[in-house]
Amino acid sequence: MLLVLSDEHKEHLGFLPKVDPAVVGEFGRIAVEFLKKGSNPKIYEGAARKLNVPSETVQHGVEGLMYLLTESSKLMISEIDFQDSVLVLGFSEELNKLLLQLYLENRKEVRQILSELAPSLPHYRNLEWRFDVQLGSRALRQHVKPAICLKLHLESGGTQTARVLQTDPATLLHLIQELECALAEVKSNHCRRILRNIK
Known part of the structure; x- marks a missing residue:
């Protein structure tokens, strides 16, 4: 499966051939670090001063690299597919090999970080239900509406919760x-x- 990059991401990654391969390796390390701890504008400013470019350019370069690593790791694309995906960018052979090396070294760690960032959604454990009908009333001489009470038991991260819901038969059928x-x-x-x- 090939990774499809938008024009914006191609533009952000277009900064990488203009810098030394060692700098690209450092950008890769920064990208993985930002996935763990979040973005730090001071690092962008420091790198921008050293490279003599605007900090937005460095930020876009690192974010483009971060996107490349996360999407590739999320889809677990093979080495050949990664190389074919990066080939579209028109980088040199050396830079393509460096990006592949970055991907192969960091994909397990990036997948682990992404799994920790994923929200823990509650899932179904059990359902109890009860059918309530008022059989007679002096106040209600005409139509009596039945109700269905549901107690939904959910589990999320080892903790169990219960939600009580009530509906009428027509809504439940729908x-x-x-x-x-x-x-x-x-x-x-x-x-x-x-x-x-x-x-």
Whole structure:
């Protein structure tokens, strides 16, 4: 799978051939460090003074490199696909090898950082339900609406929570139909192709 870079990212990475390969290696280290701890404008300013360029240029170069490393690591693209993806940028053979080396050395660490940054969403554990109907009332002489009470048990990071929901049968039927449509859509050929490419 090839990595598709936008024109903006190509422009940001276009700064890399203008500097020494050792500087590109340092930019790669800074990019991985920024993924761990966040951005630090002082580092951009210091590097910009040494290279005699505006700090925005250095920032865009590092961010472009950071994007290249994160997207490549996220998709776990092979060495050949990475080289083909970078070939579009028109860099020298030496710079392409340096970028490949940066990718291969840092992809496990970048994947680990990305997995830690991913939000921990609660997932389903159990569901309890109750059907409530008021059988008679002097105040309500006409229509009695039944209600369905749901207690949804969720687990997130080892902690368990419960959410109580209440709905009427018509809304619940509509929700069931929508979920069945979504499940049917996942089985379609189009979704299967997308899921194959994601894995």
